[in-house]
Amino acid sequence: MPELVGRIVFVQEGRFRLVCAQGRVMLFLLSPQAPLEPQDLVALLQEGGPVTVHFHQRSGLIAGIAHNVAKH
Numbered sequence: 488m489p490e491l492v493g494r495i496v497f498v499q500e501g502r503f504r505l506v507c508a509q510g511r512v513m514l515f516l517l518s519p520q521a522p523l524e525p526q527d528l529v530a531l532l533q534e535g536g537p538v539t540v541h542f543h544q545r546s547g548l549i550a551g552i553a554h555n556v557a558k559h
Contacts, residue, residue: 490541492559498528502550505540514550515542521554531556 491513497504501517517525531538537559542551 488541488543488554490539492537492539494535495528495532495535495556498525498532500523501552503528503532505538508524515540515553516548516550516554517556518552518554521556523556528556531558534558 490503491507493505493507493511493513493519496504496506496512505513505515507513515525516542517528521528539555539557539559540551540553541555544551
């Protein structure tokens with residue numbers, strides 16, 4: 488499963504935006520099977536530190552599906 492490291496810069500319910508070290512911006516949807524809740528994304532945003540996102544891309548979606556988000 489692919490992973491990215493970056494900083495969360497926006498959270499809305501189960502959606503969040505990640506900025507990678509290279510400046511690339513990606514949009515993610517939190518998977519219902521993820522081990523965290525949408526409110527946990529707000530805490531990660533407020534902490535401001537780097538996070539690792541494990542995700543997969545689905546054709547036809549503009550966002551990746553985040554299966555895990557954890558402090559890096």
